[in-house]
Amino acid sequence: MSLAARWRDSALVVAAILALWQAINLVGGDNLMTSPLATVQHAADMVGQARFWPHLRETVTAYLAALAIAVFGGIGFGVLLGAHRLTGEVAEPIFVALYSIPKVTLYPVILLAFGLGIQAKIAFGALHGIIPIVIFSLNAVRQVNRTWLRTARTMSLTPMQTVRHVIIPATVPEIFSGLRVGAALTLLGTMLGELFASQRGLGFLLMTAIDLHDVKTIMAIALLITLFSVAMNAAMLALDRRLHARF
Amino acid sequence: MSSDGASVHAALVGVTRVYPARAGQPPVHALGPLDLELQRGEFFSVVGPSGCGKSTLVDVLGGLAPPSQGEALFEGKVLGSTVPDGVGVVFQEDASFPWLTVWENVAFGLRRRGTDAAEIRRRVDYALGFMGLQGFAKAYPAQLSGGMRQRVCIARTLVMQPRLILLDEPFGALDQQTRLLMGDELLRLWRETGATVVLITHALDEANLLSDRIGVLSARPGCFIAIVETGWSRDRDSTLAEDPRFGAVTARLWAYLRPESLRALGQQAPAVPDTLRSAAE
Structure with missing residues (x-):
C-alpha cells in the first residue's frame, strides 16, 4: 500500500469515528456524550488550568517509572531466560499463562503490598507491561539463527563482538515488537491503577468526574489519553516496521 | 604427521566424533575413525548418505568442534575448538546478515x-x-535470490583470504542450473587463490566435476570406504560433463554409495557388482 493510500485510509477512519461520535451526541444529547467540538474545547480549557498539571504530572511520572521497570526488567529477564535453552523452554509457558490472567484480580494484593500512593500504580503498570516484553525478548534470543553464531565463530569474533555485532542486531527488531506491546499495556495498567483508590492523576480525575456525572470532563480525559496512546503506538509501529523490513 | 613434508595442508588422524548421551537417548557415534591427508591446493569433495556425519566432518576440520578421539591438524598445528586464522567456512544455510548491506556483509570479518x-x-x-x-553492493540480502545470497557468503569468506576453504553443501538450496554455474565460479576461485578446498555435497556429479579427489563416506558412523581420484585437468569447467569418462566416475561413486545409502535408509544392501568394483581400483 502506498503512503498516500495509507494516509487516506487513516483519514477516512478518523472521519468515520468523528461522524459516529457526533451522531451519538445528536441522538443521545450532552448527558450521554458531549460533541467532538465541545470535548476538544473542554480538553483545551482543562489543559490551560493550573490545577490540572499536578494530576498529569502524577500520571506521567507513574507511567514512565512503570515503563522503565517493565522495559529493563522485561528485556533483562527475557534475554537471560532465552540464552539458556532449558530455562527458556520451562519459563515461556509460565509467562504465557501469566499473560492470560486478568491482572485486575491481583489489584487488591498490589494495594495491600504497596499502599494507596503512586507505588501501587507503578507496580500495577509494570506488572502489565513486563510480561509481553519478557516473552518477546525470550523468543528473540531463542530464535537467533544458529548459522549466524557459527559464522561469528568462523571469523574468530570475541564473545563481546558476537553480542554487539550479531546477537544485538539480530534480536532488536523482535524485542522492539515486545516493547511496543509492553508500552501499550503499561499504560493500561497504570490507568487501571489510578482508577481505584488513588488521590491524584488522570485516572483519579476520571473517577471523580464519573461520580459527579461530569460527562464533558470524562470525554475530555478519554480524548487526551486516546490521543497520547494512538500517537505513541503509531510512532512505535512505524519504527517496528522499519526494523523488521530487512528480515 | 608433519614429517611427510609441506605438501600436507590439513589432516585427520584417527578422528572420531561422538555426541554425548542426552535426556533418555544413548550417545551417537557420528563419525570415524577417520584418517585423511589433504594436499596443499587440492580440491577434495566428500560424499556420503544422508546423516553420515558430513557436516560433523566440516566442524572437526574447521575447528568448530573438537574430535572425541584423534587429532585434526591444520598447517601442522593441532585444532581444538576455535577456528584458526586461514580457514574459511561456507554453510549450507543462508548465513548472510539481513541487517547489513551486501558490501557490509562482505566487509564484516x-x-x-x-x-x-x-x-x-x-x-x-x-x-x-x-x-x-x-x-548489488548497496542491496540488502532480502532483496536478493538464494543464489546471490550464497555468493555473498562466499565473497565474505573470500575476503578473509583463507588458505583452506570448507564448504558444507553450499549449493544445496539452489536449482540445478545455478549449481552448475556456481560450480564453475568455485573452480575459478580455487584456481586463482590456490587455496585448498573441501566440499561437502550430496550431488555425485557435482563432486565429480569439481574435485581432484572424492572421499566416499559410509553410513553412520561415517568412515571413508573409498577415495576416488578423478584425474581432471586444473582448468576444467562444467563442460566436462560431456566427457565420456565423466559418467564412468559418477557410476563408480554410486557403486560405492548405493549400499551405504540403502543401509542409511535401514534396508538390506545388495553387494557392489564386481565389474564396477574392479573398475574403481
Missing part, C-alpha cells in the same frame, strides 16, 4: 579484525567483482 579501511575497501570491491556482485 575484516572490520571485526581491525583491518585498515583502505585495505578493506580494496579487498571487498575485489571480492564483489569476482563473485559478480558489484551492482
Whole structure:
C-alpha cells in the first residue's frame, strides 16, 4: 500500500469515528456524550488550568517509572531466560499463562503490598507491561539463527563482538515488537491503577468526574489519553516496521 | 604427521566424533575413525548418505568442534575448538546478515579484525567483482535470490583470504542450473587463490566435476570406504560433463554409495557388482 493510500485510509477512519461520535451526541444529547467540538474545547480549557498539571504530572511520572521497570526488567529477564535453552523452554509457558490472567484480580494484593500512593500504580503498570516484553525478548534470543553464531565463530569474533555485532542486531527488531506491546499495556495498567483508590492523576480525575456525572470532563480525559496512546503506538509501529523490513 | 613434508595442508588422524548421551537417548557415534591427508591446493569433495556425519566432518576440520578421539591438524598445528586464522567456512544455510548491506556483509570479518579501511575497501570491491556482485553492493540480502545470497557468503569468506576453504553443501538450496554455474565460479576461485578446498555435497556429479579427489563416506558412523581420484585437468569447467569418462566416475561413486545409502535408509544392501568394483581400483 502506498503512503498516500495509507494516509487516506487513516483519514477516512478518523472521519468515520468523528461522524459516529457526533451522531451519538445528536441522538443521545450532552448527558450521554458531549460533541467532538465541545470535548476538544473542554480538553483545551482543562489543559490551560493550573490545577490540572499536578494530576498529569502524577500520571506521567507513574507511567514512565512503570515503563522503565517493565522495559529493563522485561528485556533483562527475557534475554537471560532465552540464552539458556532449558530455562527458556520451562519459563515461556509460565509467562504465557501469566499473560492470560486478568491482572485486575491481583489489584487488591498490589494495594495491600504497596499502599494507596503512586507505588501501587507503578507496580500495577509494570506488572502489565513486563510480561509481553519478557516473552518477546525470550523468543528473540531463542530464535537467533544458529548459522549466524557459527559464522561469528568462523571469523574468530570475541564473545563481546558476537553480542554487539550479531546477537544485538539480530534480536532488536523482535524485542522492539515486545516493547511496543509492553508500552501499550503499561499504560493500561497504570490507568487501571489510578482508577481505584488513588488521590491524584488522570485516572483519579476520571473517577471523580464519573461520580459527579461530569460527562464533558470524562470525554475530555478519554480524548487526551486516546490521543497520547494512538500517537505513541503509531510512532512505535512505524519504527517496528522499519526494523523488521530487512528480515 | 608433519614429517611427510609441506605438501600436507590439513589432516585427520584417527578422528572420531561422538555426541554425548542426552535426556533418555544413548550417545551417537557420528563419525570415524577417520584418517585423511589433504594436499596443499587440492580440491577434495566428500560424499556420503544422508546423516553420515558430513557436516560433523566440516566442524572437526574447521575447528568448530573438537574430535572425541584423534587429532585434526591444520598447517601442522593441532585444532581444538576455535577456528584458526586461514580457514574459511561456507554453510549450507543462508548465513548472510539481513541487517547489513551486501558490501557490509562482505566487509564484516575484516572490520571485526581491525583491518585498515583502505585495505578493506580494496579487498571487498575485489571480492564483489569476482563473485559478480558489484551492482548489488548497496542491496540488502532480502532483496536478493538464494543464489546471490550464497555468493555473498562466499565473497565474505573470500575476503578473509583463507588458505583452506570448507564448504558444507553450499549449493544445496539452489536449482540445478545455478549449481552448475556456481560450480564453475568455485573452480575459478580455487584456481586463482590456490587455496585448498573441501566440499561437502550430496550431488555425485557435482563432486565429480569439481574435485581432484572424492572421499566416499559410509553410513553412520561415517568412515571413508573409498577415495576416488578423478584425474581432471586444473582448468576444467562444467563442460566436462560431456566427457565420456565423466559418467564412468559418477557410476563408480554410486557403486560405492548405493549400499551405504540403502543401509542409511535401514534396508538390506545388495553387494557392489564386481565389474564396477574392479573398475574403481
